[in-house]
Amino acid sequence: MNKEEVNKDEYSIEIKGLTKKFDKYVAVDNLSFSIPKGVIFGFLGPNGSGKSTTIRMICGVLTPTSGEGKVLGYDLKSNPEKIKSKIGYMSQKFSLYEDLTIEENLTFYGEIYSIPKERLKDRIEEIIVMLNLNEKRKVLSKNLSGGWKQRLALGCAIIHKPELLILDEPTAGVDPVARREFWTTIKDLIKDGDITVLATTHYMDEASVCDIIGFIFEGKLVTIDTPANLYKKYNTDNLEDVFIIYVKELSHKEVISSFDQLKKDSGKKEGKL
Numbered sequence: 001m002n003k004e005e006v007n008k009d010e011y012s013i014e015i016k017g018l019t020k021k022f023d024k025y026v027a028v029d030n031l032s033f034s035i036p037k038g039v040i041f042g043f044l045g046p047n048g049s050g051k052s053t054t055i056r057m058i059c060g061v062l063t064p065t066s067g068e069g070k071v072l073g074y075d076l077k078s079n080p081e082k083i084k085s086k087i088g089y090m091s092q093k094f095s096l097y098e099d100l101t102i103e104e105n106l107t108f109y110g111e112i113y114s115i116p117k118e119r120l121k122d123r124i125e126e127i128i129v130m131l132n133l134n135e136k137r138k139v140l141s142k143n144l145s146g147g148w149k150q151r152l153a154l155g156c157a158i159i160h161k162p163e164l165l166i167l168d169e170p171t172a173g174v175d176p177v178a179r180r181e182f183w184t185t186i187k188d189l190i191k192d193g194d195i196t197v198l199a200t201t202h203y204m205d206e207a208s209v210c211d212i213i214g215f216i217f218e219g220k221l222v223t224i225d226t227p228a229n230l231y232k233k234y235n236t237d238n239l240e241d242v243f244i245i246y247v248k249e250l251s252h253k254e255v256i257s258s259f260d261q262l263k264k265d266s267g268k269k270e271g272k273l
């Protein structure tokens with residue numbers, strides 16, 4: 001067994017000093033963290049703090065300016081294609097084909113990942129059962145409600161059994177019941193330990209279901225810990241308090257108000273989980 005394979009068993013993501021500059025602007029600044037296999041990692045931070053840029057580097061689609069990293073045991077710089085093939089990605093925009101049915105969307109994504117026909121047929125049935133999609137399997141995705149679209153988008157993202165699932169604000173704009181069901185499904189998905197989840201969200205109640213929370217601010221990692229440790233450290237029972245304390249400590253007034261705005265925005269769209 002070579003060294004890459006050994007690492008592969010320990011951590012899903014290991015990054016060291018990862019930095020991305022756009023001209024002189026430092027969007028991600030010397031980020032280092034390691035995420036063990038089989039956990040849900042919540043990656044949080046105000047708008048523009050560098051989450052998407054970090055995720056794009058982790059997915060192998062954006063080359064770091066400096067620093068290094070391994071994802072699923074593969075080197076970010078030398079093996080991005082291998083990484084891409086083992087990642088599932090679901091964004092808030094649900095990249096579905098509106099004029100295809102549930103079944104057809106799943107087939108389409110399966111074919112992109114070159115899953116052999118017979119295996120794909122079985123995998124689609126597995127996903128339809130797992131995500132409770134049977135009733136509307138012949139319905140065009142443009143005619144589905146937000147919660148159904150979200151489940152279908154998740155199905156498409158996991159069709160090839162990825163080892164790392166990236167969820168970029170996966171519940172933005174769906175109702176509280178669908179949000180709760182979504183996280184129950186995600187918990188179910190990781191219970192065998194074969195899949196790691198990296199999720200961004202602006203909903204602090206959702207973030208609390210994560211096993212590990214990383215908080216990024218102005219491109220720098222401010223903290224990385226379990227929710228329980230963060231509650232203890234700040235003598236509170238919710239993450240919202242923790243992050244308001246961080247932002248207050250770290251920022252000047254405008255940034256605090258942008259975090260408040262972020263809270264307001266999320267409050268408009270939802271009830272509590």
Ligand SMILES: Nc1ncnc2c1ncn2[C@@H]1O[C@H](COP(=O)(O)OP(=O)(O)OP(=O)(O)O)[C@@H](O)[C@H]1O
Nearest residue numbers: 022025026027045046047048049050051052053054
């Ligand atoms: N291609 C690019 N060229 C120049 N600047 C960029 C580019 N991509 C991102 N940025 C800048 O880098 C910073 C970090 O952006 P990023 O999208 O990573 O933040 P984010 O935390 O994901 O924000 P949001 O929550 O709004 O999605 C922002 O100031 C953004 O304008």
